[in-house]
Amino acid sequence: MDVFKADVAIVGAGGAGLRAAIAVAEADPSLTVALISKVYPMRSHTVAAEGGSAGVVQANDSLQHHFDDTVTGGDWLCEQDTVDYFVAHCAEEMVQLEHWGCPWSRKDDGHVDIRAFGGMKIERTWFAADKTGFHMLHTLFQTSIKYPSIKRFDEHFCCDLIVDDGRCHGVLAIEIGTGEFRLIQAKAVIIATGGAGRVFRQNTNGGIVTGDGMALAYRYGVPLRDMEFIQYHPTCLPGSGLLITEACRGEGGIMVNKDGHRYLQDYGLGPADPWPRKKAMELGPRDRLCQAFWHEEQNGRTIATAQGQAVHLDLRHLGKEKLHQRLPQICEMAEAFLGVDPVYAPIPVRPAVHYTMGGILVDTKTASPLPGLYAAGECSSIGIHGANRLGSNSLAELCVFGKVAGSEAARFARSIAAANSTTIERQADAARQRAMNVVSRSKGSERISVLRNEMALSMERGCGIYRTGRDMQDTCDKIDELKLRYRDVEVGDKSSVWNTEWLLAIELGYLLDVAQAIVYSALNRKESRGAHQRLDGFDQRDDANYLKHSLAHYVDAGPPRIDYGPVAITRSQPGTRAYGAAGEQAERDRKRAGAAHE
Amino acid sequence: MNETHKVIAIEVLRYRPELDEKPFFQTYQVPFTEEMSVLQGLLYIKDELDGTLSFRWSCRMAICGSCGAMIDGVPMLGCHTFLRDYYPNKVRVEPLAHFPIERDLVVGADDFIGKLERIKPYIVPKEPRTLAEGEYLQTPAQLERILQFSSCINCMLCYAACPQYGLDPAFIGPGVLALLHRYNADSRDAARADRMQLVNAEEGVWSCTAVGYCSEVCPKGVDPANAVNQNKTASAADYFLHWLPKGSGK
Numbered sequence A: 001m002d003v004f005k006a007d008v009a010i011v012g013a014g015g016a017g018l019r020a021a022i023a024v025a026e027a028d029p030s031l032t033v034a035l036i037s038k039v040y041p042m043r044s045h046t047v048a049a050e051g052g053s054a055g056v057v058q059a060n061d062s063l064q065h066h067f068d069d070t071v072t073g074g075d076w077l078c079e080q081d082t083v084d085y086f087v088a089h090c091a092e093e094m095v096q097l098e099h100w101g102c103p104w105s106r107k108d109d110g111h112v113d114i115r116a117f118g119g120m121k122i123e124r125t126w127f128a129a130d131k132t133g134f135h136m137l138h139t140l141f142q143t144s145i146k147y148p149s150i151k152r153f154d155e156h157f158c159c160d161l162i163v164d165d166g167r168c169h170g171v172l173a174i175e176i177g178t179g180e181f182r183l184i185q186a187k188a189v190i191i192a193t194g195g196a197g198r199v200f201r202q203n204t205n206g207g208i209v210t211g212d213g214m215a216l217a218y219r220y221g222v223p224l225r226d227m228e229f230i231q232y233h234p235t236c237l238p239g240s241g242l243l244i245t246e247a248c249r250g251e252g253g254i255m256v257n258k259d260g261h262r263y264l265q266d267y268g269l270g271p272a273d274p275w276p277r278k279k280a281m282e283l284g285p286r287d288r289l290c291q292a293f294w295h296e297e298q299n300g301r302t303i304a305t306a307q308g309q310a311v312h313l314d315l316r317h318l319g320k321e322k323l324h325q326r327l328p329q330i331c332e333m334a335e336a337f338l339g340v341d342p343v344y345a346p347i348p349v350r351p352a353v354h355y356t357m358g359g360i361l362v363d364t365k366t367a368s369p370l371p372g373l374y375a376a377g378e379c380s381s382i383g384i385h386g387a388n389r390l391g392s393n394s395l396a397e398l399c400v401f402g403k404v405a406g407s408e409a410a411r412f413a414r415s416i417a418a419a420n421s422t423t424i425e426r427q428a429d430a431a432r433q434r435a436m437n438v439v440s441r442s443k444g445s446e447r448i449s450v451l452r453n454e455m456a457l458s459m460e461r462g463c464g465i466y467r468t469g470r471d472m473q474d475t476c477d478k479i480d481e482l483k484l485r486y487r488d489v490e491v492g493d494k495s496s497v498w499n500t501e502w503l504l505a506i507e508l509g510y511l512l513d514v515a516q517a518i519v520y521s522a523l524n525r526k527e528s529r530g531a532h533q534r535l536d537g538f539d540q541r542d543d544a545n546y547l548k549h550s551l552a553h554y555v556d557a558g559p560p561r562i563d564y565g566p567v568a569i570t571r572s573q574p575g576t577r578a579y580g581a582a583g584e585q586a587e588r589d590r591k592r593a594g595a596a597h598e
Numbered sequence B: 001m002n003e004t005h006k007v008i009a010i011e012v013l014r015y016r017p018e019l020d021e022k023p024f025f026q027t028y029q030v031p032f033t034e035e036m037s038v039l040q041g042l043l044y045i046k047d048e049l050d051g052t053l054s055f056r057w058s059c060r061m062a063i064c065g066s067c068g069a070m071i072d073g074v075p076m077l078g079c080h081t082f083l084r085d086y087y088p089n090k091v092r093v094e095p096l097a098h099f100p101i102e103r104d105l106v107v108g109a110d111d112f113i114g115k116l117e118r119i120k121p122y123i124v125p126k127e128p129r130t131l132a133e134g135e136y137l138q139t140p141a142q143l144e145r146i147l148q149f150s151s152c153i154n155c156m157l158c159y160a161a162c163p164q165y166g167l168d169p170a171f172i173g174p175g176v177l178a179l180l181h182r183y184n185a186d187s188r189d190a191a192r193a194d195r196m197q198l199v200n201a202e203e204g205v206w207s208c209t210a211v212g213y214c215s216e217v218c219p220k221g222v223d224p225a226n227a228v229n230q231n232k233t234a235s236a237a238d239y240f241l242h243w244l245p246k247g248s249g250k
C-alpha cells in the first residue's frame, strides 16, 4: 500500500479544512500538511453559501450584542466561553480574508459593506454579493496554493481512521480515479468534512454532504453531541430543497400565505410594522419561521404547487435594479428552476433541512476526546450554535475555529514522535479489507437507493419541524432495520476506476450511523428547545432536566447509548427567547434588571 | 413513478477502461417532470437503472462546477440544463471535449488544476498590512473591475469550447486567463509583472485566435474572451515598452 507521511492530515477541504491547512502552514512551514478531499476543494459545499458571514464592525454594535444574539438564538444550549472566543475573533478573520483577496461588497468610501441577517439584532453580516461562500472558498483555495507545505490529495475518499493505542495516527483514503488505497500517516488529524443534510429528503445540501467525518469519529468512540438539533431553512424550493438565501429577507423580502397575508405576525413575530426591522417578522430566527409554516400548512393556508405545499416569498417591491444588483444569483435560480422572474412574481418556498447544529464533540480548542484527533466546521460541535444556529455564524466559524484547529494540531504534531509504522500499517490493512468487503461481497440483495430513500423519508417524518415520541420511535425502529439490511447492500460495479457506486455504499453506511445518532438523541430529549420541538406533552423548555448537551455514543451492532454533559454558562442565564415586539420588551426588562443591580 | 410522466431517452457515452475497448453509447429511458435537470436524469439512471454509470456532481445549483458535460454537443452544466428543453427528442450526454476520459462522463482535470496553480492565483500585497490595521480600501468601481472575473466556478466548459485548447493543450486557456486577469486587475495586488510573463509566453494570450465561443458557453457570465483580449492589449503594450530607450517608460 502506498504510504504518505505527514505531520498533520486534514480530511475535508471546504472552508474549515482550507483555513486549518493555511493555519498549520503559517504556524510552522516545516510541517507537512496532507489535505484530503473527496472532491476538488472548490467543489466543497461551502461554495453554496450565499448570505454572508458574521463579524462585529459597526460603531453601534458590540461583542456583547453578538454574544447575546448567538446565545439567545441557541436557546441557551451554547458553550458561553466558546461563544466569547468566537465573537471576539470573527471580524479579524473576515479582515484576513479581505487581505487574501476575498471580494467583499463595498461601501462607496471603500470600506467593507455589511447587511442585516435573521436573528441578528444589528447589521454585522459581511457579504460578497449573494455568493459569499463561493468567494470565501475560492479565496481560501487559491491562497492555499501559496504554501508549498500543503500537499493536496484531491478526489481521495477517506474510508477509515487509523487509531491505535488510544491515539489517532492518520487516515486511510481511496484514490477515486484509480481505486488504489493510500495510507496517510500523521501525528495529528483534523476532521473538516462538513454536515450531514443528506440524511434527509428535502435538503439544501450538495450530494457530498453525507456526514462521513462524523460517522468515522463516532465509530472510534468519540461522542456526537447535540445531534437532535437539525436546522430547517424556511425558504427553499419545494421538491429539490434548493435554498433561496435569507439575504432576500435581509434586503426586505416578505412572506405571505395563500391569502396574501404576512402570517408571521400571527406567531409572536409581529407587529408587521415598522418594516423591515431586525429580529422580527421575516427576519426572525429560522426555527420560528419554519414552525409558523407548519401551522399554516396544518390550517390549510399554504399554496399547493406541483412539488407540494409552499408559501410566497415576495421580492417584487424591491424593484428590478436592486434585485439584479444585490441578489443576482437568486434571480437566475428562480428563473431556471421555476421559470419565475422575481421582479414580476413571488417565489414559492417551503422549509427544508439545512444545517446540523451538532457534531463531533470537541473542546474550546477543537480537540476531540481522542488524542490526536481534532475537528472544525459543520462536522464539529464546539458549542457555539446551541439548539439553533444563527445564519452567518457558520461561515465565520469555519475561519475562526479552522484556524484554531490548524494551530492546535500543529502544536500537538510538534510535541510528539511519529508512531511505530508497522502497527499502523497493520491497522491500515485491516481497514482496507473492511472497505473492500463492501464491494467484493458476492451478491447483495438490497439496493443502495432504496435504503437511502427509506432512511431520508423516515427521518423527515420522525425528525421534522415538530416531533412526537411515537414518530421518533418509528424512525428509530426504521433506522435499526435499515442498518441490518445494509449488511446485504448490493454493489454491482466491481471495477476500480471511478467506482462511484462503491463510494455511495460506504457513504450510505456513514449516513445510517449519523441518522441513528440523530433520532435516538431526539427521542431522548423530553422537552422543546430551539430546533427540537415536541408536540406530545413536552412542548416547553425544561431547564431543570435538559439544560444539558446530549451525547450519542456508538455501540457496535445496536442503537447508540445516549447520555448528557454540562453546558458552560458564564454570564447569560436562560431567559425567554422572544422576537418581534415581545422580544423588544424582554430586552428592556433585562436591561432594567441589569441597571438595578449596578 | 406513475404512468402520467413523460419519458425521455438519454443517450450517454460509456467508457470503463477496465472493461471497454472503446467508448460506446448507451440509451436509457427516463421518466421526467418539468423541473428535472439533465443531472437529475443521470441520477435517476444511477439510482434506478444502472448503478455503474459514473459522473461528477454535488451542489445541484450551478455553483460547484462539477457537472459539466457535452449536452447535444454543447458544453453545459448538467444541473442547469433541463430535460423539458429536449423532449420529445432524445438528449445526448458526453464527457467534456478536449479532456481525456477517465471513465464514462468523468474527464481528467489535472491539466486545468495544474494551470490554475501556476498563475499565482492569490494576492501578493502591494503594501503589507496587519490585521489590526483593518481592511484595504477598495471602491465599488475597483471591485467592479475584478468581480466578473472572480466569478469563475472552474467548470471547464470554456476549455471544451475552445478550438485552440483542442489543438494545443499547452495553451493556458480561457478560464485560467480570466482568473489571472482577476488578480492582475485587483487594486491590492503587486504581482502583475510576474503573471504577465505567462501571459506573453507562447502558451499565453497569443495562442488565442479570438473565436469567442468560450464566453458564449460560460454559465457565469465571466466572459473569459474579454479577459484574454484585455491582456492582449496589455501584452502588446509591454512588448512595445521593451523597445523604448532604457530609463523611459517606467
Ligand SMILES: Cc1cc2nc3c(=O)[nH]c(=O)nc-3n(C[C@H](O)[C@H](O)[C@H](O)COP(=O)(O)OP(=O)(O)OC[C@H]3O[C@@H](n4cnc5c(N)ncnc54)[C@H](O)[C@@H]3O)c2cc1C
Residues within 6 Å of the ligand: A011, A012, A013, A014, A015, A016, A017, A036, A037, A038, A039, A041, A044, A045, A046, A047, A048, A049, A050, A051, A052, A053, A054, A132, A133, A156, A157, A158, A159, A192, A193, A194, A195, A204, A205, A206, A208, A209, A212, A213, A243, A354, A355, A376, A377, A378, A379, A391, A392, A393, A394, A395, A396, A398
Ligand atoms: C445552501 C447553503 C447556504 C448557506 N449559507 C450560509 C450563509 O449564508 N452563512 C453561513 O454562515 N452559513 C451558511 N451555510 C452553512 C455553511 O455554508 C456550512 O456550514 C459550511 O460551509 C460548512 O463548511 P465545512 O468546511 O465545514 O464543510 P464543507 O464545505 O461541506 O466541506 C466538506 C469537505 O469535506 C470533504 N469530505 C467529506 N467527506 C469526505 C471523505 N469521506 N473523504 C474525503 N473528503 C471528504 C469534502 O470533499 C469537502 O471538501 C449555508 C449552507 C448551505 C447548504
Ligand code: SF4
Residues within 6 Å of the ligand: B151, B152, B153, B154, B155, B156, B157, B158, B159, B174, B175, B178, B214, B217, B218, B219, B220, B221, B222, B223, B224
Ligand atoms: S470562465 Fe466560465 S466557462 Fe470557463 S471555467 Fe470559468 S465559469 Fe466555467
Ligand code: FES
Residues within 6 Å of the ligand: B039, B057, B058, B059, B060, B061, B062, B063, B064, B065, B066, B067, B068, B077, B078, B079, B080
Ligand atoms: S452540480 Fe454543482 S455545478 Fe452542477
